[in-house]
Amino acid sequence: MISKKIGIVESIVDQSEGLDDIRVNLNGDIQRAYNYTKLTGEINVGDEVVLNTTAVELSLGTGGYHFVITNLNNIESNFTEGGHIMKLRYTPLQVKVDSVEEQDSIYHEKIQNFSSLDNTPVVVGTLHSMLTPFVASYKRNNPTKKLVYIMTDGAALPIYLSKNVDTLKKKGLIDKTITIGSAFGGDYDCINIYTALITAKEILDADCIFVSMGPGIAGTGTKYGFTGIEQGSILDAVEKLRGLPVAIPRISFADQRDRHRGISHHSITVLKEIVNVRVNIPITNYNEEETKYIKKQIEDNGLQEKHNIVYIKNDKTKEDLDFYELKVRSMGRNYEQDKEFFEAASTAAYYLMEVCDGSRRKNHK
Incomplete structure (x- = not known):
């Protein structure tokens, strides 16, 4: 089972394509977290987010960050891209992509x-x-x-x-x-x-x-x-x-x-x-x-x-x-x-x- 906690977004330190580097308040402790916008949507200061805290609690060097699972202030979303091939298949966060090989692809x-x-x-x-x-x-x-x-x-x-x-x-x-x-x-x-x-x-x-x-x-x-x-x-x-x-x-x-x-x-x-x-x-x-x-x-x-x-x-x-x-x-x-x-x-x-x-x-x- 993964470890989950709810935090409040304190600041957005950096944003690049598809990734927000944020700081969250976890019971008064300010910690680093990542938000993948293509999976969990846009995020704002003050938003309440559910975090996967597993890696940090295990003190992992690789992947040792909190990751946003969902934004409680921005829960619903719709498809934004085409395609029928799923990545992260059969997980709660499976995402569809426009795979080059698929039958409907122009390639x-x-x-x-x-x-x-x-x-x-x-x-x-x-x-x-x-x-x-x-x-x-x-x-x-x-x-x-x-x-x-x-x-x-x-x-x-x-x-x-x-x-x-x-x-x-x-x-x-x-x-x-x-x-x-x-x-x-x-x-x-x-x-x-x-x-x-x-x-x-x-x-x-x-x-x-x-x-x-x-x-x-x-x-x-x-x-x-x-x-x-x-x-x-x-x-x-x-x-x-x-x-x-x-x-x-x-x-x-x-x-x-x-x-x-x-x-x-x-x-x-x-x-x-x-x-x-x-x-x-x-x-x-x-x-x-x-x-x-x-x-x-x-x-x-x-x-x-x-x-x-x-x-x-x-x-x-x-x-x-x-x-x-x-x-x-x-x-x-x-x-x-x-x-x-x-x-x-x-x-x-x-x-x-x-x-x-x-x-x-x-x-x-």
């Missing part, structure tokens, strides 16, 4: 007649915090190319929760967004990764596609018990549709947990056991000690035999981020505290340019 025929991604590069990450450094480096060097972001349902379901996406779209660095599975709120909604990739290529004419979950990730400390394991099946889908699969490895030398040192055990599990196809893995040339550590991990796990490992020099990540005045943070750490993590994502952009750009991409596998 139905294009989805039906798809043949190939034609080696379009698809970069697949495991954490939402990989998005910004990749986008900064890619767009700075390819300002006229179209970049599409596909957000999976491995973490946050409403795309509105992502401040990164909001910022990158406002700066013109992400051209379009697609949400898949139970995730919703993108410029386009799709049922699964296959139709999302097809949409990015056939309908949005993407030059490059980036795929990752939204904010948050669920992990258990076990070998297979983490939502980032989806990276494997996504890479398989890219190859199946004849795209160019590129995997961003999760790399850190700041994480105090030994299992995440160098290449995280998450990435090793995916690349060694889960993904079924040969993929391209760009690795940053770090300092001598760190690179030696990573090379040993790759050798010990036989990744060089299964995949295409390419070492790339990249000292431009911070410069690219600063160029667009972008700030990054992952697991509570900023760029200076965990630069290897952010460089790994940025390096994927330089890999596309240095190794498989233009005519060379056609022969690169």
